[in-house]
Amino acid sequence: MITTGIAAAVNALMGISMGTDLAWVWEMVLQATWETLYMVVISTGLSYVFGLPLGVILVTTEEGHILESKGFNRLLGSFVNAVRSIPFIIFLILVIPLTRLVVGTPIGTVASMVPLTLAAIPFVARMVETSLKEIDWGLIEAALSMGANAWQVITKVLLPEARASIVLGVAITTINLVGYSAMAGIVGGGGLGTLAYYYGYQRYEDLVMWVTVIVLIAFVQCVQMAGDKWAAKITNQRR
Amino acid sequence: MIEINNLTKIFHTPHQDIMALEEVDLSVNRGEIFGIIGLSGAGKSTLIRCINMLEKPTRGTIVVDGQDINSLNQRELRLARQKIGMIFQQFNLLSSRTVFDNVMFPLEIAQTPLPQARQRVEELLELVGITDKARVYPDQLSGGQKQRVGIARALANDPKLLLSDEATSALDPETTRSILKLLKDINQQLDLTILLITHDMNVIKQVCDRVAVINESRIVEVGDVISIFSNPSTPTSQSFINAIVHKDAPEEYISTLIGKHQDRYSCLVRVSFIGASAGQPVISAMIKQHDVDANILYGNIDRVKDVPFGHLTLELIGDQAAVDLSMGFLRSRGLEVEVIS
Numbered sequence: 001m002i003t004t005g006i007a008a009a010v011n012a013l014m015g016i017s018m019g020t021d022l023a024w025v026w027e028m029v030l031q032a033t034w035e036t037l038y039m040v041v042i043s044t045g046l047s048y049v050f051g052l053p054l055g056v057i058l059v060t061t062e063e064g065h066i067l068e069s070k071g072f073n074r075l076l077g078s079f080v081n082a083v084r085s086i087p088f089i090i091f092l093i094l095v096i097p098l099t100r101l102v103v104g105t106p107i108g109t110v111a112s113m114v115p116l117t118l119a120a121i122p123f124v125a126r127m128v129e130t131s132l133k134e135i136d137w138g139l140i141e142a143a144l145s146m147g148a149n150a151w152q153v154i155t156k157v158l159l160p161e162a163r164a165s166i167v168l169g170v171a172i173t174t175i176n177l178v179g180y181s182a183m184a185g186i187v188g189g190g191g192l193g194t195l196a197y198y199y200g201y202q203r204y205e206d207l208v209m210w211v212t213v214i215v216l217i218a219f220v221q222c223v224q225m226a227g228d229k230w231a232a233k234i235t236n237q238r239r
Numbered sequence: 240m241i242e243i244n245n246l247t248k249i250f251h252t253p254h255q256d257i258m259a260l261e262e263v264d265l266s267v268n269r270g271e272i273f274g275i276i277g278l279s280g281a282g283k284s285t286l287i288r289c290i291n292m293l294e295k296p297t298r299g300t301i302v303v304d305g306q307d308i309n310s311l312n313q314r315e316l317r318l319a320r321q322k323i324g325m326i327f328q329q330f331n332l333l334s335s336r337t338v339f340d341n342v343m344f345p346l347e348i349a350q351t352p353l354p355q356a357r358q359r360v361e362e363l364l365e366l367v368g369i370t371d372k373a374r375v376y377p378d379q380l381s382g383g384q385k386q387r388v389g390i391a392r393a394l395a396n397d398p399k400l401l402l403s404d405e406a407t408s409a410l411d412p413e414t415t416r417s418i419l420k421l422l423k424d425i426n427q428q429l430d431l432t433i434l435l436i437t438h439d440m441n442v443i444k445q446v447c448d449r450v451a452v453i454n455e456s457r458i459v460e461v462g463d464v465i466s467i468f469s470n471p472s473t474p475t476s477q478s479f480i481n482a483i484v485h486k487d488a489p490e491e492y493i494s495t496l497i498g499k500h501q502d503r504y505s506c507l508v509r510v511s512f513i514g515a516s517a518g519q520p521v522i523s524a525m526i527k528q529h530d531v532d533a534n535i536l537y538g539n540i541d542r543v544k545d546v547p548f549g550h551l552t553l554e555l556i557g558d559q560a561a562v563d564l565s566m567g568f569l570r571s572r573g574l575e576v577e578v579i580s
Contacts, residue, residue, distance in 0.1 A: 136329075136331070138327060138329050138331040139331050139333060141293055141327075141331070142325070142327060142331035143344075143348070144293060144320070145291055145293060145320060145323070145325040145402075146320060146321065146325075146344065146345040146348050146392075146396070147316075147317040147318060147319075147320035147321035147345075147348055147349065147396075148317070148348045149313075149317060152347075152348055156333075156344065156347065156348075157333065160333070160335040160336070161333060161334065161335050163335065237376070238334050238335065238376040238377075238378050239376065239378050239379065
């Protein structure tokens, strides 16, 4: 009784102040949330398909490591740094020709996944690199002393030992991409970014803005929590 | 089993070249437990790591089981490494795998068929006495248990040679003894050659047949453990041995005795005995045969591997002739006699 009363009051208030139908707002937000989720999850996945091997290569080609190749390592490292130093908002515009080539249009949810994935790959590579460097060199040496080849060291020692740390990296990457996807939204990428920009910024509809913010906060919290839980599960299983 | 000739290893750093090993020659026989002892930084760790090419020698040759290790290509080296087990001070077990799967690891590397590998793991866990921990992760094990897993893992591919890189240095004395006993057992059961490095003379004393003493990148002394214990010829060996063997009563105590028996001739001697003579009543026979008194000031008996080994500090009192004769008697029984004063 009381809740319906409050809902009615809020509805009325919103209706008066913004001339908006609340049900319509919910529908918009739900649609945009779904788009963001879809964009971010697929981009994260794709960025790991390329970023994980890249990270492994960055570590293993270092001086003294199992696939030592100093020149190649330096070249790859510089390339990764170069891509990472481009602000995402500029990167978005830079890759438009490529996006057009791959997707056919630079606008929309699917098109956004191209710059999101490309920007995330070097980031993922550095995250994976950090995770793999935490592993005690003694473990690698033990595997080598048993006659392991580089592939066996990577698949049986490096990746399994770094699993918990890599999972935390996935959570951080996902959260980063949520932020990037909002930027992509401003140039027509769809999702919560587009919604907040068109309705919140251009039409001064504060409610849409605030709901978007709350959804983003909730989303980021959930991703971080899930990452922490998963990583802890991996660690605890071993204790 | 191992023939090392003229092995030199130089580490190049931006500021200087560090000589870690200098012209090392060493030969380890099949089936023996060979120890290398040295202080940290002496080069022993580099030496053992050169044997399976974890460290590439700057010069020199290393032949393991008839194979010149340094001349192998990558693939041949990996195959050779499968036949050289290694255990480590920090165990180096994979925390992402159970005990069972850790022992399985080298078998996976060698691509052993699964049913055969599983059976081999069971055997190995049985051998090192840790079957009940098969499903447990290494983080739940004590240091001694971890090293048992390490040993099982090192033996998985039936190596002829086991390298032990300070394997007991992170363990307490009790656990060290049990791990050393395990090494001694597998040495005999499997006819396995063991090369171990340590900074602890107790380890050498308990298991080794022969020992090399390494100091400042060079091998300064090599020999049977028992002869190095009874007669160390270099200061480095002497200081290692003195750290664990007490040959004499405290000096202050001995100095109070000198000149005490002014009316009679007396002589302070140190008697060393090795092996069988330790079990015989030599001193009482000496007293009976020669007219001397023997005042026992200090005694100590120890074992080197399985041989008893000890020192006795005696004051012999009597006629000078009788004292000299009794010293001759002790020598004739195979004891080493050294006059202190």
